[in-house]
Amino acid sequence: xxxxxxRRRHPLAALVVLLxxxxxxxxxYAAFAPADEAKADTSAQSLAIEEGKKLYATGCSSCHGTGGxxxxxxxxxxxxxxxxxxxxxxxGRMPAQSPGAQAPDKPRVYDQxxxxxxxxxxxxxxxxxxxxxxxxxxxxxxDSAAGGELFRTNCAQCHNFTxxxxxxxxxxxxxxxxxxxxxxxxxxxxxxxxxxxxxxxxVMPPEEKREIIAYLQDVNGKETASxxxxxxxxxxxxxxxxxxxxxxxxxxxxxxxxxxxxTAKARKS
Amino acid sequence: MSTTSEAPKRRGKAPAGERVADWADGxxxxxxxxxxxxxxxxxxxxSFMLGEVCLYSFIIIILTGVYLTLFFHPSMxxxxxxxAYVPMQGVHMSEAYASTLDISFDVRGGLLMRQxxxxxALVFLVGMFVHMMRVFFTGAFRKxxxxxxxxxxxxxxxxxxxxxxGYSLPDDLLSGTGIRFMEGAVLSVPVVxxxxxxxxxxGEFPGTEIIPRFFxxxxxxxxxxxxxxxxxxxxxxxxxxxxxxxxxxxxEKNVVGMPLLPVYMAKAGGFFFLVFGIxxxxxxxxxxxxxxxxxxxxxxxxxxxxxxxxxxxxxEGLIRAMPGxxxxxxxxxxxxxxxxxxxxxxxxxxxxxxVYPFIESWxxxxxxxxxxxxxxxxxxTRTAFGMAWLSLYFVCLIGGGNDLWATHFHLSINAIxxxxxxxxxxxxxxxFIVTKRICLGLQRRDREKVLHGRESxxxxxxxxxxxxxxxxxxxxxxxxxxxxxxxxxxxxxxxEVDENGVARKVGRVQKLRARLSRGYYxxxxxxxxxxxxxxxxxxxxxxx
Numbered sequence: 001x002x003x004x005x006x007r008r009r010h011p012l013a014a015l016v017v018l019l020x021x022x023x024x025x026x027x028x029y030a031a032f033a034p035a036d037e038a039k040a041d042t043s044a045q046s047l048a049i050e051e052g053k054k055l056y057a058t059g060c061s062s063c064h065g066t067g068g069x070x071x072x073x074x075x076x077x078x079x080x081x082x083x084x085x086x087x088x089x090x091x092g093r094m095p096a097q098s099p100g101a102q103a104p105d106k107p108r109v110y111d112q113x114x115x116x117x118x119x120x121x122x123x124x125x126x127x128x129x130x131x132x133x134x135x136x137x138x139x140x141x142x143d144s145a146a147g148g149e150l151f152r153t154n155c156a157q158c159h160n161f162t163x164x165x166x167x168x169x170x171x172x173x174x175x176x177x178x179x180x181x182x183x184x185x186x187x188x189x190x191x192x193x194x195x196x197x198x199x200x201x202x203v204m205p206p207e208e209k210r211e212i213i214a215y216l217q218d219v220n221g222k223e224t225a226s227x228x229x230x231x232x233x234x235x236x237x238x239x240x241x242x243x244x245x246x247x248x249x250x251x252x253x254x255x256x257x258x259x260x261x262x263t264a265k266a267r268k269s
Numbered sequence: 270m271s272t273t274s275e276a277p278k279r280r281g282k283a284p285a286g287e288r289v290a291d292w293a294d295g296x297x298x299x300x301x302x303x304x305x306x307x308x309x310x311x312x313x314x315x316s317f318m319l320g321e322v323c324l325y326s327f328i329i330i331i332l333t334g335v336y337l338t339l340f341f342h343p344s345m346x347x348x349x350x351x352x353a354y355v356p357m358q359g360v361h362m363s364e365a366y367a368s369t370l371d372i373s374f375d376v377r378g379g380l381l382m383r384q385x386x387x388x389x390a391l392v393f394l395v396g397m398f399v400h401m402m403r404v405f406f407t408g409a410f411r412k413x414x415x416x417x418x419x420x421x422x423x424x425x426x427x428x429x430x431x432x433x434x435g436y437s438l439p440d441d442l443l444s445g446t447g448i449r450f451m452e453g454a455v456l457s458v459p460v461v462x463x464x465x466x467x468x469x470x471x472g473e474f475p476g477t478e479i480i481p482r483f484f485x486x487x488x489x490x491x492x493x494x495x496x497x498x499x500x501x502x503x504x505x506x507x508x509x510x511x512x513x514x515x516x517x518x519x520x521e522k523n524v525v526g527m528p529l530l531p532v533y534m535a536k537a538g539g540f541f542f543l544v545f546g547i548x549x550x551x552x553x554x555x556x557x558x559x560x561x562x563x564x565x566x567x568x569x570x571x572x573x574x575x576x577x578x579x580x581x582x583x584x585e586g587l588i589r590a591m592p593g594x595x596x597x598x599x600x601x602x603x604x605x606x607x608x609x610x611x612x613x614x615x616x617x618x619x620x621x622x623x624v625y626p627f628i629e630s631w632x633x634x635x636x637x638x639x640x641x642x643x644x645x646x647x648x649x650t651r652t653a654f655g656m657a658w659l660s661l662y663f664v665c666l667i668g669g670g671n672d673l674w675a676t677h678f679h680l681s682i683n684a685i686x687x688x689x690x691x692x693x694x695x696x697x698x699x700x701f702i703v704t705k706r707i708c709l710g711l712q713r714r715d716r717e718k719v720l721h722g723r724e725s726x727x728x729x730x731x732x733x734x735x736x737x738x739x740x741x742x743x744x745x746x747x748x749x750x751x752x753x754x755x756x757x758x759x760x761x762x763x764x765e766v767d768e769n770g771v772a773r774k775v776g777r778v779q780k781l782r783a784r785l786s787r788g789y790y791x792x793x794x795x796x797x798x799x800x801x802x803x804x805x806x807x808x809x810x811x812x813x
Contacts, residue, residue, distance in 0.1 A: 101681070143359070144355065144356045145355075145356055145357055145358050145359045145360050146359070148356050148357065148360065148564060149360060149564070152442060152564045152567075152570045152572065153569065153570050156442075156570065156571070156572035156573070157571055157572065157573060158573055159573070160572055160573050160574045161442065161443070161562055161563050161564065161572045161574070162562045164574065165676060166573030166574055166672055166676065167573070167671070167672035167673075167675035167676045167682045168682070169681075169682060169683055170681050170682075170683055171675070171679070171680065171681040171682075173675070173676050174573070215356060218355065218356040219356055219562050226556060226559075227373070227374070227380060227556075227559075227561075228373075228380060228384060228555075228556030228557065228559050229384075229553065229554040229555050229556050230554060230555050230556060231556050231559070232555060232556065234559075234562075235574050235673055236443060236558075236574050236575070236576060237443075237558070237576045237577060237578045237579060237582070238574070238576050238579070238582070238669075238670040238673050239673075240391065240557050240558070240578070240579070241391065241578060241579025241580075241582065242579075243555065244388070244391040244392060244395050244579065245395055245579070247551075248388070248391070248392055248395070248547070248548075248551055249392075249395055249399065251547050251551075252322050252392070252396070252544065252547060253315065253319075255540070255543045255544070255547065256315040256316075256318040256319065256321075256322070256540070257315040259315075259318065259536055259539065259540050259543070260313050260314060260315040260317075260318060261315075263313055263527060263532070263536075264527055264532045
């Protein structure tokens with residue numbers, strides 16, 4: 001031990017100790033670090049966040065702030081979650097075309113990969129609902145009649161009996177739900193976009209969300225049958241009354257004019 | 270072969286038709302009646318057939334309604350649906366709603382019958398409304414037809430309530446909201462509101478009584494009264510004879526047209542089938558009131574786009590536009606003025622048009638019979654009043670559908686509501702003034718046409734270079750038609766003082782009447798029609 005003790009003031013001693021310390025740390029790290037795949041995933045995730053951040057800086061930050069903290073032109077995005085991004089950008093509502101009462105849906109600007117990157121970035125700002133998977137929102141096998149009752153209790157006030165949409169205050173509106181992708185219906189319920197209240201899983205379990213989606217597909221999907229003929233928009237008595245006053249009345253008056261014009265002729269003698 | 274000129278002796282039996290007629294006449298004594306009425310004359314004009322549209326759609330409603338009552342269960346007992354419509358299977362609902370679903374999906378022809386019944390109801394109400402407007406704007410309500418005008422008006426109001434009770438019967442979420450609306454209106458009546466509501470619903474809303482009670486009103490009480498009124502209406506039309514537009518050979522003492530038999534029987538019969546056909550085609554191709562997607566009524570649920578059928582729409586507009594005023598009186602009594610005031614305006618709007626004929630006859634003081642119709646332009650104040658009333662009605666309808674105006678025209682619903690609030694007072698006034706000016710303009714045009722002839726569009730160049738348009742003189746028939754109307758003189762109440770300088774007693778009512786009369790017929794409120802002298806003076810010299 002004398003030798004070791006004698007060299008403890010050697011100029012290179014500190015270096016040796018440092019090497020030992022580094023080796024120990026490195027060894028410990030190697031022993032406890034996550035497996036290789038996980039490492040790759042982390043880097044992909046961080047890559048997505050990086051890319052998302054760039055997309056965000058170009059497309060969103062002018063209204064939502066450079067760090068997603070929100071400005072006078074747009075709300076804070078901290079904690080809205082990936083589902084909100086997937087819904088808003090996926091349905092084309094964001095980026096907004098112009099300021100106004102409400103951002104309407106339109107052809108989307110970003111593809112799904114970019115949307116996922118944006119979603120990853122926003123999700124990294126704070127915890128929020130994540131993008132649902134196919135099995136979350138797939139309505140096959142769900143009870144659409146129960147969904148109808150849920151829809152009439154929770155949704156019809158704004159979206160109309162069968163999701164044809166309706167007006168809200170000051171130019172805002174509940175959009176029509178004609179043939180909307182189940183994923184977006186699910187996400188909208190999850191996070192409550194724009195003027196819509198949120199129905200998180202603690203309030204409305206995923207099973208009930210699926211029932212509502214099943215009901216919507218039954219009454220307002222692409223393949224929904226209309227047993228009564230043309231639906232006149234599904235807006236009820238106002239549309240029916242207008243139809244009666246315009247098309248039906250015009251037909252009847254034309255007929256009356258025709259009948260009145262065709263009269264018996266005086267017999268020529 | 271030779272012919273004999275002796276009186277033809279009947280060999281064998283008389284023709285079948287004659288025998289049937291003989292048989293019926295022997296028992297009913299209808300020969301005299303038929304003889305008097307078979308040749309009854311009806312004038313030809315398309316607008317005279319609007320009333321027929323109403324009659325025929327009423328018949329269609331009764332026919333299809335009988336079919337529907339065979340399958341409808343007017344009961345609010347709770348059942349679980351297990352019928353053909355998948356999105357409602359397993360849902361708890363009233364028997365009334367379940368049986369309506371069964372009519373729509375499980376009864377043969379049921380859905381078509383439902384849709385014919387409902388479309389025909391809309392056509393019936395539209396028809397009555399348009400028919401009433403025709404009668405109004407042509408002045409057909411004048412003596413001797415005031416009572417018949419009231420019968421018609423009663424039919425319209427009863428039709429509105431028959432419609433309301435009818436579309437409420439399926440007990441779906443939309444109509445249930447309408448019944449709730451009605452309950453709220455009844456509750457807003459001071460003092461007796463709660464008692465009335467409990468009386469109507471047999472207890473708390475919704476209870477189990479309202480659908481059976483509405484059913485009785487809808488299939489028995491209201492249509493029974495209406496049927497009686499329709500018959501009375503038609504008898505009076507027969508008795509008064511039909512009005513006609515002015516024209517050569519047409520006077521207050523005759524009717525120019527075609528006889529009931531055979532011409533009008535054929536026309537009316539054919540028109541019935543045309544109306545039935547149009548309603549059937551519409552019903553077969555356009556959905557009306559798809560109750561199956563609306564869901565059963567539950568007081569805890571409501572949907573947007575919850576509006577009544579169009580004829581009740583103006584009441585919805587009144588409620589939607591009315592600010593939610595509420596006063597709590599000492600002692601804890603609430604006056605829900607936000608609902609009660611619209612409830613009071615609702616009958617006033619209807620009454621305004623109903624009493625108009627009596628106001629006009631009071632102003633004119635005219636007690637003679639009128640069978641020649643006015644052209645709307647020749648009664649500017651009446652036409653302007655009618656248009657103002659229509660504009661008020663339409664403003665209320667906009668208020669009733671404010672959410673659909675908002676979504677379809679990308680407007681703010683608040684802005685629409687404010688438009689309705691202001692428009693309720695402003696639009697009728699503006700419409701009145703504008704309509705009156707248009708009528709007077711058209712009167713001037715008629716005067717021009719009579720005096721100077723029709724603009725032919727031919728431009729002539731005179732020898733000295735001037736261009737003139739050739740006016741063609743009107744035919745004698747056209748001249749007669751354009752000048753046949755009579756023009757009233759405004760009522761004079763004489764000077765304020767008599768010849769001795771003593772103040773005359775002129776009642777306030779009399780003064781009001783004179784003022785109104787000046788407004789109707791005074792200077793600037795009607796254009797004097799050309800006199801014979803004016804016409805001769807202008808046409809005797811030169812044409813240009």
